[in-house]
Amino acid sequence: MLLVLAVLLVIVIDVVRNGVSRLTLDFLSKGPSEGMTAGGILPAIVGTVAMVVLMTVAALPAGVATAVYLHEYASPTAVTTRIIRVAVNNLAGVPSIVFGLFGLGFFVQFAGRGIDKVFFGGAKVYGQPALLWAALTMAVLTLPVVIVATEEALAAVSRDVRLASAALGATRFQTVVRVVLPQAVPGILTGAILAVSRGAGEVAPILFTGAAYFLPTLPHALHDQFMQLGYHVYVLATQSPDVDATRPLLYSTVLVLLGLTFALNASAIVVRSRMRRKLGSHA
Amino acid sequence: MQTLAFTAVAAMILILIFIAKEAWPLIASPVIHKEVTLARMWFAQQWPGYDGPEHIWQPVSEVPKYAVWPLIVGTVKVTVVAMLVAVPLAVGSAIFISQYAGPRLREIAKPTIEFLAGIPSVVLGFFALIVMASWLQSLFGFDSRLNALVAGVALSFAVIPVVFTVCEEALGAVPRSYLEASVALGAARWQTITKVIAPAAAPGIAAGIALGLGRAFGETMIVLMASGNAAIISANPADSVRTISATIAAELAEVVFGGAHYTVLFALAVLLFLVTFGINFLGDFAIVRMKRRMGVLP
Numbered sequence: 001m002l003l004v005l006a007v008l009l010v011i012v013i014d015v016v017r018n019g020v021s022r023l024t025l026d027f028l029s030k031g032p033s034e035g036m037t038a039g040g041i042l043p044a045i046v047g048t049v050a051m052v053v054l055m056t057v058a059a060l061p062a063g064v065a066t067a068v069y070l071h072e073y074a075s076p077t078a079v080t081t082r083i084i085r086v087a088v089n090n091l092a093g094v095p096s097i098v099f100g101l102f103g104l105g106f107f108v109q110f111a112g113r114g115i116d117k118v119f120f121g122g123a124k125v126y127g128q129p130a131l132l133w134a135a136l137t138m139a140v141l142t143l144p145v146v147i148v149a150t151e152e153a154l155a156a157v158s159r160d161v162r163l164a165s166a167a168l169g170a171t172r173f174q175t176v177v178r179v180v181l182p183q184a185v186p187g188i189l190t191g192a193i194l195a196v197s198r199g200a201g202e203v204a205p206i207l208f209t210g211a212a213y214f215l216p217t218l219p220h221a222l223h224d225q226f227m228q229l230g231y232h233v234y235v236l237a238t239q240s241p242d243v244d245a246t247r248p249l250l251y252s253t254v255l256v257l258l259g260l261t262f263a264l265n266a267s268a269i270v271v272r273s274r275m276r277r278k279l280g281s282h283a
Numbered sequence: 284m285q286t287l288a289f290t291a292v293a294a295m296i297l298i299l300i301f302i303a304k305e306a307w308p309l310i311a312s313p314v315i316h317k318e319v320t321l322a323r324m325w326f327a328q329q330w331p332g333y334d335g336p337e338h339i340w341q342p343v344s345e346v347p348k349y350a351v352w353p354l355i356v357g358t359v360k361v362t363v364v365a366m367l368v369a370v371p372l373a374v375g376s377a378i379f380i381s382q383y384a385g386p387r388l389r390e391i392a393k394p395t396i397e398f399l400a401g402i403p404s405v406v407l408g409f410f411a412l413i414v415m416a417s418w419l420q421s422l423f424g425f426d427s428r429l430n431a432l433v434a435g436v437a438l439s440f441a442v443i444p445v446v447f448t449v450c451e452e453a454l455g456a457v458p459r460s461y462l463e464a465s466v467a468l469g470a471a472r473w474q475t476i477t478k479v480i481a482p483a484a485a486p487g488i489a490a491g492i493a494l495g496l497g498r499a500f501g502e503t504m505i506v507l508m509a510s511g512n513a514a515i516i517s518a519n520p521a522d523s524v525r526t527i528s529a530t531i532a533a534e535l536a537e538v539v540f541g542g543a544h545y546t547v548l549f550a551l552a553v554l555l556f557l558v559t560f561g562i563n564f565l566g567d568f569a570i571v572r573m574k575r576r577m578g579v580l581p
Contacts, residue, residue, distance in 0.1 A: 003372060004395070004396075006370060006448075007440065008395065008399055011410050014414055015406075034453055061287065062290040064289055065290075066287065066289075067286035068286035068288075070288065072524060074569065075286075082299050083292060084288060084291060086293070086297045087291040089293055089563065089567045090295060090560055090567070091294055092563075092564075092566060093494070093501075093559055093563035094298065094501070094556065094560070095373065095500070095501025095503065095528055095555055095559055096404075096502075097500070097501070097503040097528045097531050097532050097552070098531070098552050098555055098556050098559075099298070101302050101305075101535070101552045102297070102298040102301055102302060102547060104535075104547070105302055105304065105305045106297055109305075110301065115461070130529025140294045140298075141558065142290070143291055143294065144289065153451055195375055197401055198401075200403070201404070201406070203403070203404070203504050203552050204404075204503040204504055204528075207532055207536070208536065215503075215562065230403055230405045231405075233409055234405050234408070236509065237408070237409050237412055237413065238412070238508055239372065247413075250409070251456040254406055257403060257405075257406060258406060260444065261403060261406075262401075264371055264401075265397060265401045267322070269397070
């Protein structure tokens, strides 16, 4: 146990020590310059945020609906319920590179080319790596996170509240939408935060669906490519022409990414413990 | 709402369909068969300029060679190293936290493990590549700075949280009556844990290990950055390796769309999907059975 803690500390200390020197306001607000040896990583931050927002907008409705169906409507022993559960659990275990290939094969090649044929007369607009496709691929990847967190939130809402609502004559749908879901919002929020944290860090799914190393402009349309923090770390670490010159930028980017992940996880924990405390007083 | 609920099922089915669709020409297309067939990938082939039949993965060359065994050996080597490091640490920590630790230590340990689980794999790969590889090389004097050992150790940091979470849950689900009966019979703490609680939690611990194994098999970024990316067959953990996932990630960017290399990479993805699906399915099945036995599930 202590060994694990020690390793974690070593990683954090090393990154902070080497990365904090470059962490100025300029770094966070300017783009890279001089071949990635100077400047900042603003485009990567913007790209990451844009993709994550799109991903959450796509994943939340589907994830919450699945969790609500599984918890409020479905019979626990029915075959369909079991199939959905198996699918959710296994979706969480699919390798991230397989998601990337799925995104390439389904979203970019199939859906993108289809859209191009129908709306753009064959011109290559959506049939290539794009922000939209990367976001949708990540949405599928983080779907299990949202589902599990939402189910946990729904289970925490006490049964008395549902019975009271039914006693007042509400239909199941009304109960779910007006009574249960509002109480489950903190848990759903936790799920969203954890999904965002996962989405900001995963690189393999976006390798072929939208991420780029250097773009002259910020992404401003759904079919644009985008820079991303994790992808930036990967390319800087493995394909940089001058390793020593780009190392400070690399460390600082890792620091920003780790800081973002840590902040998101910490806020998810805070939201979860506050929710437990509040609901604990109701039960 | 019912239709939205099937998104996860639809996703699994679509994933399999669409990667199999891109890999299908490997079985069906005579054009591809001139360069490579599914059967030839599994057996040593005689290439011009070599003494005897060899398993070689060298898709980018004048004579493209597609042997799948070097990649499988690489994946297995890295996974074995990762599991050998991760399982003792994770199971040991789970036993310590659930049986010995006081509530305050538990409050520190849970968020720590969650934070470790939240570290992006690209950061772990970065750490392995930049820091750990040099450190391990100065310690052991490897020939190759990036090898299966470095990648395996880095991979274990990603596997530990998975195994720990499931094992801790399994150990916590053992009924308290077991513990009380054992103590009543006069057993020491250590005897109770090894002879009563751990065996009772064994299915859950096995399931946790299975899920960790699935995670190790499919992990991409860490091995892509830290394993040296050399597709060779060797038993030495200090040699560079190439795993299936790293191969796909590294080579897909440069392939001709629809060509033999492209098709083979998608076929590798199908293999990866089926293997990890099988491992995870068995692991989940065991967890569900354990929960049902413990009375948590209907």
